[in-house]
Amino acid sequence: MAFPLPRGVTASEIAFLAEMETVTIVPRQRLEGLELLGGPIEPLVPPRRASLPLWLALLLKRQRRANIIPPTWLHPEPLALILEVESQHQDYKNAFSPPPPLPGQPSILDRDALPSARPQYTPDGNRYYAAPPFLHQNTAQTVASSRDPPSLPFHWVEVGNLLLDAASDDLVDPDQIRRLLKDLREVRMAKMRSGVDVLDAAATGGGGVALTGVGSMELGEDRGFITGVVDGLRRIGSSKEQARREQMAEQRANGGYDGTQDDDEEEDYMEF
Amino acid sequence: MDIDDILASVDRGPGASLESAALDHQLLTRFWVAERAVSEVLPWPAPLMERIMDRVRIQIETIEDLAASSETTLPTTANTHNPNLNLRLSILQTDLARSQYIVRSLLRARLAKITKYSMHYLVLLASRNKNPLASQTQSTASSQNPNQQPEDSVPDISELTDLAPLSEPETSFLHAHQTLLAGHYAGSFMGAFPRQLRRLDDNAGGTSMIQGPDLKEVVFVRCLGAEVPVVVGGEEEEYETGVTMRMGDVWVVRWEGVKGAWGRGEVELL
Numbered sequence: 305m306a307f308p309l310p311r312g313v314t315a316s317e318i319a320f321l322a323e324m325e326t327v328t329i330v331p332r333q334r335l336e337g338l339e340l341l342g343g344p345i346e347p348l349v350p351p352r353r354a355s356l357p358l359w360l361a362l363l364l365k366r367q368r369r370a371n372i373i374p375p376t377w378l379h380p381e382p383l384a385l386i387l388e389v390e391s392q393h394q395d396y397k398n399a400f401s402p403p404p405p406l407p408g409q410p411s412i413l414d415r416d417a418l419p420s421a422r423p424q425y426t427p428d429g430n431r432y433y434a435a436p437p438f439l440h441q442n443t444a445q446t447v448a449s450s451r452d453p454p455s456l457p458f459h460w461v462e463v464g465n466l467l468l469d470a471a472s473d474d475l476v477d478p479d480q481i482r483r484l485l486k487d488l489r490e491v492r493m494a495k496m497r498s499g500v501d502v503l504d505a506a507a508t509g510g511g512g513v514a515l516t517g518v519g520s521m522e523l524g525e526d527r528g529f530i531t532g533v534v535d536g537l538r539r540i541g542s543s544k545e546q547a548r549r550e551q552m553a554e555q556r557a558n559g560g561y562d563g564t565q566d567d568d569e570e571e572d573y574m575e576f
Numbered sequence: 577m578d579i580d581d582i583l584a585s586v587d588r589g590p591g592a593s594l595e596s597a598a599l600d601h602q603l604l605t606r607f608w609v610a611e612r613a614v615s616e617v618l619p620w621p622a623p624l625m626e627r628i629m630d631r632v633r634i635q636i637e638t639i640e641d642l643a644a645s646s647e648t649t650l651p652t653t654a655n656t657h658n659p660n661l662n663l664r665l666s667i668l669q670t671d672l673a674r675s676q677y678i679v680r681s682l683l684r685a686r687l688a689k690i691t692k693y694s695m696h697y698l699v700l701l702a703s704r705n706k707n708p709l710a711s712q713t714q715s716t717a718s719s720q721n722p723n724q725q726p727e728d729s730v731p732d733i734s735e736l737t738d739l740a741p742l743s744e745p746e747t748s749f750l751h752a753h754q755t756l757l758a759g760h761y762a763g764s765f766m767g768a769f770p771r772q773l774r775r776l777d778d779n780a781g782g783t784s785m786i787q788g789p790d791l792k793e794v795v796f797v798r799c800l801g802a803e804v805p806v807v808v809g810g811e812e813e814e815y816e817t818g819v820t821m822r823m824g825d826v827w828v829v830r831w832e833g834v835k836g837a838w839g840r841g842e843v844e845l846l
Binding site: 307309311312313317320321324334335336338339340341342343344345359360363367369403405406408409418419420421423424426427428430431432433434435437438503506507508509510511512513514515516517518520523527530531534535538 | 596597598599600601602603605606609612613614615621623624627628631632635660663664666667668670671672674675677681684685687688792793794796798800801802806807808816817818819821822823824825826827828829830833840841842844846
């Protein structure tokens with residue numbers, strides 16, 4: 305067997321991905337810049353702040369060569385605010401609190417503004433839109449304007465726990481943070497469970513269920529459950545979907561679209 | 577060194593290579609996550625993997641040079657430089673190991689899918705590059721062959737040029753694997769079957785023996801473009817769209833509905 309792991313990244317792989325997030329540190333010693341495979345590392349000159357991938361920051365922290373400055377969201381006040389929104393706010397009874405905006409995405413405060421995605425181009429000429437873990441969502445000075453409400457980044461569970469484990473002396477009131485993170489996780493887990501009712505929508509062709517604001521680890525935990533439920537529902541509803549599609553094909557044929565019916569029939573045949 | 581090498585070295589100027597190292601790393605990570613998330617084998621990103629493997633090779637040389645220099649200079653500069661040198665070495669090695677882990681995991685995930693759906697991909701490759709006349713004569717000839725063996729149903733793909741979605745080594749692995757497997761089946765039980773039942777790609781009664789990946793399985797995606805519609809049915813069918821995802825949204829949708837958008841880089845698999 306070439307590969308024993310199930311489909312979809314597992315919990316340890318998610319933690320591995322979270323270690324690619326960028327954090328801010330204050331180095332305690334000099335280190336010349338390095339060219340890593342994951343990109344260049346700026347020279348470390350104490351006491352100037354530097355931005356490093358989390359795995360490197362943790363490596364330096366464990367050797368007491370640096371202090372990690374906690375991300376903007378990993379303080380008691382913003383976490384308490386997010387917890388209040390998650391548990392009390394009417395709009396988010398059944399939804400997660402909004403995630404930090406992607407570059408080019410308008411802030412949650414002005415809903416009418418249109419998003420304008422700004423792609424980079426890869427060396428092969430394809431478009432590339434940056435996304436977590438490669439956005440600076442866990443640095444001390446976030447790029448987002450200060451009027452934005454605090455929000456949980458995609459890898460909040462992993463980054464929060466890694467920092468609590470390895471750098472709790474750098475955090476403000478780590479016990480309080482630990483409590484808040486646990487509360488947040490429970491509130492959001494309950495939401496994930498109660499959302500099972502709507503999973504039927506993802507079982508139909510062209511349909512889907514929105515999970516905007518979900519964290520990577522939360523997704524990993526429920527991936528097997530959700531895909532299992534949706535695939536089961538799809539199998540149960542496949543004859544109904546088949547009938548609907550045949551009906552639509554018929555309507556198209558009557559409406560003057562000819563030639564598509566043959567294709568559809570062939571397709572239907574192939575599935576059985 | 578020929579002209580292509582010189583051109584390549586100019587293309588990869590020192591400034592550009594730093595930028596693209598970070599970008600390539602992000603592309604590799606995203607591709608790895610995607611490959612882990614879907615049931616079919618994704619198109620092999622040959623240029624990207626070539627660049628990554630080049631960098632890995634150069635990085636290994638750098639680490640070896642550093643390690644060698646630390647040994648030679650040990651007696652004189654042990655007190656001043658050595659702690660930092662060791663730190664630099666360990667950082668470089670950790671970084672290298674992380675990249676190698678992604679590449680290994682990616683390749684193993686692809687191999688697992690190739691072996692699982694080996695007949696599907698062989699038939700897919702063979703059907704694309706063969707002219708219909710030749711395949712017809714071959715199939716009639718094989719059905720008349722009294723000594724029909726399971727190996728005969730393994731298509732010959734040695735002449736193919738278009739190998740998508742597989743890479744060249746993967747294709748030769750696929751063919752060798754399936755030939756061995758068919759030989760094993762023949763030796764262990766299929767040899768005792770009536771000869772019209774010995775084909776591995778039997779589709780008598782409208783049921784195909786070949787199992788392919790299920791494109792209707794759901795995946796988790798993040799929408800990166802401004803607005804991305806979910807397509808009903810596969811790409812070949814009519815352009816019928818379902819729900820529309822907006823930028824930054826995370827959705828549970830069928831893979832076949834967002835496959836086109838993934839190819840354009842407008843959605844990311846999670």
